[in-house]
Structures are given as C-alpha cells and as structure tokens.
Amino acid sequence: MRTIDVIGTAIDNSFRSKLRTTLTVIAIFIGAFTLTITNGLGTGINNYINNTVAAIGAQDVLTVTKVATDATTTGPKKYNPDLVAASGGGRPGTTVQALTPSDITTITNLTGVKSVQPTLSISPGYIQNGSGTKYTVTAIGAVPGITLQLASGSQLSSTSSQSQVVLAKSYVRALGLSSNSAAIGATVKIGVTDAARNSSTIDATVVGISEASLGAIADAATTNSALTQKLFDAQTVGLTGAAKDRFSQASVRFAGSASEAEVTKLKERLTKAGYSGQTVADQIGTFKTVIDVIVLVLNAFAVIALLAASFGIVNTLLMSVQERTREIGLMKAMGMSGSKVFGLFSFEAVFIGFLGSAIGAAVAILVGSGVSAALSGSVFSDLPGLTLIAFSPASIALIIIIVMAIAFVAGTLPAAKAARQDPIESLRYE
Amino acid sequence: MPVPILAARDVTKFYGKGAGRFDALKGVSLEIFEGESVAIVGKSGSGKSTLMHLLALLDRPSGGSIELSGSDAVLLTGTTLNTTRNRTFGFVFQQFFLTGGASVLENVILPLKIAGIGSRERKRRGLEALAALELEDKASNRASNLSGGQKQRAVIARALVNNPRIIFADEPTGNLDTATGAVVEDILFALNRDKGITLIVVTHDEDLAARCDRRIYIRDGLVVSTGSAVAA
Numbered sequence: 001m002r003t004i005d006v007i008g009t010a011i012d013n014s015f016r017s018k019l020r021t022t023l024t025v026i027a028i029f030i031g032a033f034t035l036t037i038t039n040g041l042g043t044g045i046n047n048y049i050n051n052t053v054a055a056i057g058a059q060d061v062l063t064v065t066k067v068a069t070d071a072t073t074t075g076p077k078k079y080n081p082d083l084v085a086a087s088g089g090g091r092p093g094t095t096v097q098a099l100t101p102s103d104i105t106t107i108t109n110l111t112g113v114k115s116v117q118p119t120l121s122i123s124p125g126y127i128q129n130g131s132g133t134k135y136t137v138t139a140i141g142a143v144p145g146i147t148l149q150l151a152s153g154s155q156l157s158s159t160s161s162q163s164q165v166v167l168a169k170s171y172v173r174a175l176g177l178s179s180n181s182a183a184i185g186a187t188v189k190i191g192v193t194d195a196a197r198n199s200s201t202i203d204a205t206v207v208g209i210s211e212a213s214l215g216a217i218a219d220a221a222t223t224n225s226a227l228t229q230k231l232f233d234a235q236t237v238g239l240t241g242a243a244k245d246r247f248s249q250a251s252v253r254f255a256g257s258a259s260e261a262e263v264t265k266l267k268e269r270l271t272k273a274g275y276s277g278q279t280v281a282d283q284i285g286t287f288k289t290v291i292d293v294i295v296l297v298l299n300a301f302a303v304i305a306l307l308a309a310s311f312g313i314v315n316t317l318l319m320s321v322q323e324r325t326r327e328i329g330l331m332k333a334m335g336m337s338g339s340k341v342f343g344l345f346s347f348e349a350v351f352i353g354f355l356g357s358a359i360g361a362a363v364a365i366l367v368g369s370g371v372s373a374a375l376s377g378s379v380f381s382d383l384p385g386l387t388l389i390a391f392s393p394a395s396i397a398l399i400i401i402i403v404m405a406i407a408f409v410a411g412t413l414p415a416a417k418a419a420r421q422d423p424i425e426s427l428r429y430e
Numbered sequence: 431m432p433v434p435i436l437a438a439r440d441v442t443k444f445y446g447k448g449a450g451r452f453d454a455l456k457g458v459s460l461e462i463f464e465g466e467s468v469a470i471v472g473k474s475g476s477g478k479s480t481l482m483h484l485l486a487l488l489d490r491p492s493g494g495s496i497e498l499s500g501s502d503a504v505l506l507t508g509t510t511l512n513t514t515r516n517r518t519f520g521f522v523f524q525q526f527f528l529t530g531g532a533s534v535l536e537n538v539i540l541p542l543k544i545a546g547i548g549s550r551e552r553k554r555r556g557l558e559a560l561a562a563l564e565l566e567d568k569a570s571n572r573a574s575n576l577s578g579g580q581k582q583r584a585v586i587a588r589a590l591v592n593n594p595r596i597i598f599a600d601e602p603t604g605n606l607d608t609a610t611g612a613v614v615e616d617i618l619f620a621l622n623r624d625k626g627i628t629l630i631v632v633t634h635d636e637d638l639a640a641r642c643d644r645r646i647y648i649r650d651g652l653v654v655s656t657g658s659a660v661a662a
C-alpha cells in the first residue's frame with residue numbers, strides 16, 4: 001500500500017465512527033487549548049518585558065554597588081556609618097555600603113570601563129506649577145542613554161545644561177496642564193529640603209510625558225543630569241566632603257560593542273575589587289525567570305490534561321481495532337504487511353491528535369486575542385503595549401507537533417496489537 | 431508431467447498442545463494443477479478450512495510442506511510472502527467481509543490498494559471487475575445496502591480484480607438461496623473456464639462439488655478419496 005493511501009485510509013477510518021472520534025478530539029482540544037493559552041501568556045509578558053527594557057536602563061551600562069562586608073551574616077549587623085539605603089531595586093530597608101569618591105576612582109581605573117557616573121539619590125519634597133497646588137513626587141536621575149516610553153515630547157538630554165524633567169502622565173491634569181502636548185515646554189517648580197530643613201525650589205522644563213511602564217515607577221519624575229545635579233546640590237547644602245559624596249550606586253558605561261564575554265569579564269573584575277555589577281539584562285533576567293517558572297507550572301497542568309487525553313486515544317483506537325478485527329484479517333490475507341497495518345492505526349492516532357491540537361490552538365488564539373484586547377482596553381490600559389496573551393507561530397507549531405507526538409505514542413499500543421493480528425484468527429467465522 | 435501450481439506433501443496441522451492437543455489434519459497430500467477446478471468436500475469440522483488456509487499460505491503446517499509452483503512455501507517470508515498472497519490468490523469467504531460504510535468500489539479495489547496501484551488505475555480496474563459481474567451501477571453505493579447475492583458478486587469482483595492465478599472460495603454459496611447461489615456458481619466457473627483461473631472450492635454441497643473437474647474428500651483430517659463421487 002502506498003503511503004498516501006495509508007494516510008487517506010487512516011483519515012477515512014477516523015471519520016467512520018464520528019462520535020467516538022469527536023469525543024477524543026474534544027479531550028485533546030482541552031489540553032492543547034490550555035497549553036496554547038499558557039504559552040501565549042508567557043510569550044506576551046516576556047515580549048512586553050523585552051520591549052520595555054529600554055525604559056529600565058541603557059544597554060551599555062552596569063549598575064554597580066559595593067558589596068557590604070557582612071552581607072552574609074544574619075541577625076543584627078554591626079553599625080557601619082558608610083551604609084546607605086539602597087536606591088531602587090532592593091527591598092525597603094535594604095542597605096548597601098555607600099560608594100565614596102575613592103571607590104569611584106577605583107572603578108574608573110578598571111579595564112573596560114568607559115566612564116563612571118555615581119547615582120545621586122534625590123528626594124524632592126514637592127512639585128508645583130506656578131502658584132498651584134503642591135504635589136509630592138518621587139524623582140529619579142536618568143541614566144545617560146536611557147530611552148523612556150513617552151506619550152509625548154522628547155527624550156531627556158544628558159549633555160544639555162538646561163534643567164529637564166519628564167513627568168508621568170498622571171501629573172499633567174494635577175498640575176493644571178490641559179493636555180500632554182500642552183505640558184511640553186512648561187516650567188515647573190521642584191521643592192527641595194536640605195539637611196538643615198531649609199526649603200528651596202528649582203525650576204525645571206518639562207520636555208516629555210512618560211507612559212507608565214514596568215521600568216518607570218508610578219508617580220515619578222525623571223530628571224536629566226543637569227537637573228539631578230542641581231537638586232542634589234540643593235538638598236546637600238551644608239554638608240561637606242565625606243558626608244555629601246556618598247552614593248548608593250553608580251552607573252558604569254562600557255563600550256557599546258562589548259561582547260557578552262567581555263561584559264562577564266568586566267563583572268568579574270568588579271567582583272574582585274569588591275563591587276557587584278548588574279546589566280539591564282541581568283535585572284530583566286530575574287523577572288523573566290519568575291515568569292518562565294509560572295508558565296512552566298501552568299504548562300505542566302496542560303500536559304497532564306494531554307496525558308489524560310492520550311488515554312482517550314488508546315481507548316478509542318483499541319475499540320476500533322476490536323471493531324475492525326475482520327477487516328484487518330482480510331487486509332493481511334490480501335498481502336498487507338504488518339508494518340502497513342501499524343502505520344494505518346498509528347497515523348489515525350496522529351490525525352486525531354492533529355485535529356484536536358489544531359482546533360485547540362486555533363480557538364485558543366481567537367479567545368486569547370479577544371481576552372487580551374479586552375484587558376488592554378480596561379484593566380491594563382495603564383500599561384500600553386502590553387499584549388497579555390501573544391502567540392508566536394513557532395510555539396504554536398511546536399505545540400501541535402508535541403500533541404501529535406503524544407498521540408503517536410498513545411497509538412502505538414493499539415497499532416501494534418492490530419499489526420500482530422493473525423489473519424486466520426481474525427477471519428474465523430462466528 | 432507438469433508441475434502442480436499447488437501441492438500439499440504429507441501436511442499435518444494440530445492446534446493446542448499436551449492433553450488439549452487436537453489434530454485437525456493428519457497427513458494430507460494432494461496436487462492441484464493450473465486451470466483446474468477442485469472441490470474440497472467434507473463434513474463440518476473435518477478440516478476443510480484448515481487445509482484451505484494452509485494452501486493459501488495464511489497459516490503454516492505443523493508438519494509436511496506446501497509447494498507453490500514446485501518450490502517450498504516455507505521459503506516465502508516477509509515481503510515476498512505478502513506479495514505472493516496479494517498477486518497469486520483471490521478469496522471468496524463464506525461471509526462477505528465487506529466494509530459496510532465504504533462504497534462497493536472502495537471494497538472491490540482493496541487488493542489493488544494493498545498492491546500499491548495508483549488511484550486512477552485502481553478505479554478503472556475496479557469498474558471493469560464490477561462490470562464483469564453486472565454491478566457497475568452499484569459502484570458508488572454503500573456496500574451495506576446491497577442484497578445478499580449482490581454482496582457475494584461484489585466479493586467475487588474483489589477476488590478477481592487483481593487477476594489472481596488461484597481463487598479460493600470457502601462455502602461461496604452457503605449464505606445464498608438456491609437461485610442466487612447458482613448465479614454465483616456460474617460466475618466462478620466462467621472465470622475458471624474463460625480466464626484459466628485455478629478454482630479451489632471448499633464446500634459440503636454435493637451439487638456444487640459435482641460441477642468441479644475434481645473432488646477431494648476429507649474426513650477427520652485425512653483425504654479419503656479423490657475424483658469419484660463418494661458421499662462424504
């Protein structure tokens with residue numbers, strides 16, 4: 001029998017008992033549907049993280065902190081005047097050892113380091129438009145090279161001497177500005193309190209309005225280098241030397257063309273010198289690992305559903321082998337080889353698997369796209385660009401192939417049973 | 431002397447073992463020549479079907495040998511055995527073994543499908559075989575919708591579609607009324623006469639046996655006589 005005839009006959013056979021085939025297909029459908037949705041969830045969230053990487057940091061920058069000397073001991077730690085609160089990233093209350101100007105020099109002298117910029121932690125008191133209401137605000141100094149996700153306006157300039165700020169969307173209305181675009185170019189006042197509790201204000205020009213994203217803390221203002229320095233100077237008035245120049249972290253730039261191995265080497269050099277350096281990819285990596293693990297657990301449930309469905313395949317095919325005992329006997333008597341009989345039944349299993357998984361994946365794509373479109377418009381409207389459930393053709397194809405493979409394995413038992421059948425036994429008259 | 435197309439040489443066949451062992455054939459020898467029509471006659475349980483299965487290479491004898499055109503059939507294995515079954519033999523069983531849900535044509539061309547013949551050629555030869563049995567107008571009907579006689583004609587069409595050298599017919603008229611049975615018999619003997627196909631008929635019907643060139647009588651697994659018309 002030609003292969004094409006084996007396939008055609010197998011497909012005809014699977015449609016011969018429609019109800020039984022339909023029920024088995026439904027069982028596989030449920031597993032494939034779940035698998036497609038959970039995978040889509042992983043793809044969607046990871047895509048979003050990748051797309052917003054730029055908002056979290058520049059690609060050629062390492063965030064460097066000093067490793068606390070007693071970081072590993074538990075229980076109360078010895079007082080260390082050089083410990084400062086970690087800025088961003090860490091849990092509240094986490095402290096890191098402060099970087100001092102001599103640390104900055106040490107890091108600057110490491111091979112592979114292009115420049116070092118200490119991160120100035122700024123804590124402005126409020127933001128105000130003209131004589132309007134004062135609002136509290138968290139401000140972050142932009143790392144040079146960062147790309148913010150903007151709703152309107154332009155990126156911050158790290159070289160300009162102008163005091164620039166990018167405001168979160170939610171501030172536009174609050175500050176009495178009519179729209180995102182009308183806010184561009186407006187001058188706002190940022191209030192700062194120094195160590196002696198004296199207030200002062202710094203004027204800043206709004207150059208952009210940012211979208212909320214994973215990287216940007218909600219209710220945040222992002223300041224360019226010039227503004228950051230001014231705010232820092234204003235809040236450290238009265239402090240001198242060692243008291244002023246203490247930084248929780250520093251941004252280390254390396255050559256944009258550096259290979260992964262070179263970056264790893266640079267990190268090793270930093271570690272040897274007593275610092276720890278993380279690229280954006282490292283920070284994102286932690287995020288992604290968590291999401292991958294969640295998706296993996298969800299996938300495991302889907303695979304369990306598929307395993308249950310595969311017993312349905314075994315059952316369906318055993319019944320059809322039983323039903324077609326005589327037909328198999330007749331075909332063997334007419335010279336059909338055992339391997340072709342095996343092919344006939346195992347392809348029927350594969351076909352049932354294909355039907356279930358293709359329909360399951362197609363419905364999952366429809367439902368998933370619908371649900372994620374509905375969610376983007378409502379629950380996730382603050383996270384533009386987030387497609388909660390996204391589908392990649394490669395992973396859909398992979399799911400279908402995996403299900404077909406599971407179906408094939410499930411089909412081998414009944415198919416082998418059919419292939420072994422003795423023509424005489426099958427043809428014995430009742 | 432010509433070489434017989436099929437020969438059994440002191441063939442024995444037993445089922446089971448130990449105390450439960452049953453000897454279905456106890457040493458059968460016979461020769462069948464190309465173009466002959468031979469009846470294997472005997473009472474129920476005498477071993478007719480067992481012998482036919484051995485001659486058709488569907489089963490292996492416990493002892494002795496089966497020769498196909500003079501060479502020991504034991505040498506035929508795997509693909510060669512399957513090809514031989516497909517090309518050399520056509521079967522008409524006591525029951526029809528038609529796939530009810532499939533069309534008559536689909537049923538008839540099954541041996542051609544197994545032989546790996548292309549779909550257009552299959553259809554042509556299938557319709558030709560159906561035409562020979564005056565069933566061409568039923569080609570696309572479901573096999574389950576045919577009458578008993580039409581089913582048996584479809585089965586004969588299936589047996590001859592691959593131009594076999596030998597047709598085995600096990601109780602070909604057992605399921606049919608006398609008139610329809612006579613029609614089916616006529617068709618089988620016409621094939622034997624016109625196309626030279628060797629016909630081996632298993633039956634306990636004396637009238638059918640009488641129409642054959644030669645009769646082989648079997649009782650309790652032994653050949654009791656050949657040729658003459660002794661009642662079994």
Ligand SMILES: Nc1ncnc2c1ncn2[C@@H]1O[C@H](COP(=O)(O)OP(=O)(O)OP(=O)(O)O)[C@@H](O)[C@H]1O
Pocket residue numbers: 445446452454472473474475476477478479480481634
């Ligand atoms: N697989 C088997 N296992 C055990 N005994 C068997 C088997 N096949 C056949 N027999 C026995 O062998 C004997 C011959 O059987 P066979 O089918 O050849 O009879 P038969 O002559 O064709 O009878 P009938 O005219 O009723 O079809 C019977 O007694 C039967 O019970």
Ligand SMILES: [Mg+2]
Pocket residue numbers: 478479480
């Ligand atoms: Mg019999």
